[in-house]
Amino acid sequence: MIPLPRYEQVKRHILEGIEAGDYEAGDKLPSENELVRELNVSRMTVNRALRELTEEGHIIRRAGMGSFVADRRMRGHAADIQSIREELQARGESWSADVLFLEEIALPKDIAGEMNRTAGDKVYYLLVVHKGDGMPIELEERWVNPEIAPDLLAQDFETTTPTEYLLAVAPLLRAEHVVRAVAVTPSERRLLEVSEGAPCLEIGRRTWTGERVASYARLLYPGDRYELTARFSPVGAASNT
Structure with a gap:
């Protein structure tokens, strides 16, 4: 079985946390630096994962504030x-x-x-x-x-x-x-x-x-x-x- 690309693994990690209720709508997600350390990946990998999650409507990124779980219901x-x-x-x-x-x-x-x-x-x-x-x-x-x-x-x-x-x-x-x-x-x-x-x-x-x-x-x-x-x-x- 071909392993998922690292950025996809980061996306899955975040989505699983949202689906499990660890992060609810409006909650702030770990920072890029925290995800780099926790998942042992590069900052570029984390940035791509967060960018794609934003484009897909799962999270919202606010300059200078971080990334937050989007309220998809509304x-x-x-x-x-x-x-x-x-x-x-x-x-x-x-x-x-x-x-x-x-x-x-x-x-x-x-x-x-x-x-x-x-x-x-x-x-x-x-x-x-x-x-x-x-x-x-x-x-x-x-x-x-x-x-x-x-x-x-x-x-x-x-x-x-x-x-x-x-x-x-x-x-x-x-x-x-x-x-x-x-x-x-x-x-x-x-x-x-x-x-x-x-x-x-x-x-x-x-x-x-x-x-x-x-x-x-x-x-x-x-x-x-x-x-x-x-x-x-x-x-x-x-x-x-």
Whole structure:
């Protein structure tokens, strides 16, 4: 039997400690120096093990503080992301979708920065029109890191949404939303079935799994069919729950 590489042995040692309950969510793990001494391995080996555990979503590394066990139970809700199907069902509408593109492409230069990758890298691309009661409500254009969701191209996104699939296969660490009013292109206007000059809302959404960007999505909505709401509390305000 071929022995595991040393960094994999370090990963297994840490994961076994988490699974056994020696370390719970939020607990600080032994430092790199402590692991080097305890396991008799090099610092480079420990660093690689911790980096991969971070990328896989098992731990969180904080500069100057160390490594901590991630709370995987809460990750899917950390950014309060719902799929468009859930939003439509909540208001009593039926969801359907038309998948226009689902393929591997070279990452465009204008999207490379959003993905923290190099232009020309191979990524998965999809373009989907989501409908509520048969009326277009969201045009989803998304670029996905294939290392995060290697089976994405085999999915049927007319029976499930990309958001639902990605939340299931890639634990969500954090998300970023950028909201703006935009003028859409003629092709986007046709797909959303809006008239020329009609107001539209765009949400640029980046999601992370571990320290890697899992996907970047450009979501377009007709302004007269969709509204975005948020609730905030002042910093330090007392809870009234």
